[in-house]
Amino acid sequence: MGFSSSDDSTFDNQIATRLRSLRAERNWSLDELARLSGVSRATLSRLENAEVSPTAAVLGRLCAAYGMTMSRLMRMVEDAFAPIVRHDEQWVWSDPQNGFERRSVSPPNAALAGEVIQGTLPPGASIIYPEASKPGLEHHLVLLDGKLTLTIADRAYELRAGDCLRYQLYGATEFATPDDSGAKYLLFMV
DSSP states (O other): OOOOOHHHHHHHEEEHHHHHHHHHTOOOOOOHHHHOOOOOHHHHHHOOOOSSOOHHHHHHHHHHHTOOOHHHHHSSOOOOOOOOOOGGGGGGEEEETTTEEEEEEEBBOOOOOOOOEEEEOOTEEEEESSSSSSSEEEEEHHHHEEEEEETTTTEEEEEEEEEEEEEESSSOOOEEOOTTTTTEEEEEOO
């Protein structure tokens, strides 16, 4: 079965191990990673020791520093893949700060170009990613339910259920829901 938000301590330990190994692979000090990511040295240390749970915003900053998507940062890329990814096997993570839920519908794979995530934001939520994790990455966001304002490099797009926003990501983004509506969407990354 996939990871779920009920396994918070397991996830914190897995992400701690993953963050330590990524930093070691690059031979970066905590100070260097702090400079590159804009995340404090103290927070990085606490994340690597599984003393705190990461937020989507912090993970976004780390993705930009490492030049990889959040899925690739959070999990090792599958070497082989099964054609079907059953719903109960899809990995789910929840941001402890704002209730954002991220489901890896089609996880990253070395042999496949794209991946698909399902995002769910509660009413009145906002997530800001200060820079693109991988500049130029193609995104196709399909809003399944609710309302969502997606701001890309200072241009806001108001989305309603059924709308699709296509873009290449180069700068900052903000995902925001109004106080009276959450949002559920699929994000295809190629």
